[in-house]
Amino acid sequence: MTVDTLHIDQVGYATVQDLGRVGYERIGIAVNGAGDQWAATVANALVGNAPRTPHIEITASDFAFTTNAPLVMSVTGAPLTVQVDGYARHMWEPLVLQPRQQVRLSGMHSGLRSYIAVSGGLHATQVLGSCAVDTVLGIGSPVRRGDSLVLERPIATVDHPQFRHAFFRFAVHVPAYGADWIVPITPGPDLDAVEYGERALAEAVHEVSPVSNHIGLRLDGAVPTRIRFGEVLSRGVPVGAIEMPPGGGLLALLRGRHVTAGYLVLAVATQEGRRALGQCAPGHRVRWSWTTVDEAVQEHMRRQERITALQHNVFTAFSELGLPAYDPRCV
């Protein structure tokens, strides 16, 4: 019996990820998981998967694989060129692959991370309920050339004219990508420890330093003047916290952060802001846009409705073709 796999023909830096390891921050284990949670969730939704299904995250590099099984796949996240056996295909929609077809992704730009989801998901070792890469705990490892990633649930051969029709193109909300990011933020607990903090961030432009990773972005640029001194005891910090370390510049905490810190926290990026920060590459510029917690929650709810609608549409379309798919009504 042959195993259904994706054979990796070319890779720069890519990992198998999910949405993160939830529930262990109380003992200091960061959530980690896909840097752009929106793109990862949409990628899975487009192929009929539940949101937490293991997928591939590609960081700032080219990627190519050959499948030995029929499957439905999708590519989302930072813009790049998608080719199947040399023919250009679209991102942000389901693509049907037949055995022995090769997928080639190249020329990523205007972002840092792109996502590949495959119907049924990839087989991945689960540690504490997740396959998310944790570099501190040594969980997960980069995908290498020559690897065979095993498909969790192969599908029967799909050959249906519907897949070539616009009907199968779902209206997906594709957020903005680029080299200039506007990150919505809400006030942090130490905003009043600096002078004119609100105005200072509203007027600032920060540049993402090369000394950045999945733990945090170092942001070079002007910072407000500290006016309230005194020790900040170590305390929990959320993903998206915008810290002002004493050494200058700002730090934006990402999903691999240490769960406690003792720096001033001026602001917290909203869910949409965290998505943007997860796509910021070195040299990109960040501007800050103040919002309220209520407005951020409303914005998230609107996006969540879009995801649910997409999952529902995919479920309906896949069901007609006899393909298994995640049903958002059964949560």
Next chain:
Amino acid sequence: MTSVPASPRVITEPYGDAAALVTVTGGEREERWRIVQYLAQATLADPPTGFVDCVAAFDTLLLELDIKPGAHDGAREWVDRTWPSVDHDARHDARTFTIPVLFGGDEGPDLHEVAAELGMTADAVVAEHCAREWTVRLVASPACAPMMDGGEWPQPIARRADPRVAIPPGTIALSGQQCVIYPLLAPGGWRLIGRTPLLLTDVSEQPPVAYRPGDILRFEPITPEQWRALVGVRLAQPR
């Protein structure tokens, strides 16, 4: 003159769209920490609506929440309703763990420097460190590191000016009157005095770490021969 501290107050404020920060002010340091721990424990049995996870520290609790309308109000009401039940007289059922340590040498490269700064001999620093009961105040990053109080050094121990990039797993480090063990390879600026061969964090186990806030860690010197016999042995729950 002794001042009577005001009784504790607990404030819950939004900390972004997906979290709330609970801050305890007033009262004694121990009292504040106890309220934070009580709330963290309460999330296990009776969590607020939309609860995702929490991070308990010294006088703050980070509550991570689903992004939903009303989540912050719900969290605040839960905190206001829950914390007054804290029993300040209840003794935490603290367990005591003994950590075998190879002090000094390559395993504790800062031991002699720290001793010189304190005006003590290295042997006296080791004896004093092992005489103390260290209370785990929080279990935090990296990788379930126990942050402990309990030092009674003649002066606070200074941090290094330039933090190390890679500290080996099991290293015992000091700063101020605090102590931490780095369970896995990590960067850090604290002063390194020794290293335990025991495995503290094991993600293949549930729970991945044996100690919890309130537990006591004691340290005991070992020889290189004893070290070899203990390498990779998991720190077990006390009987």
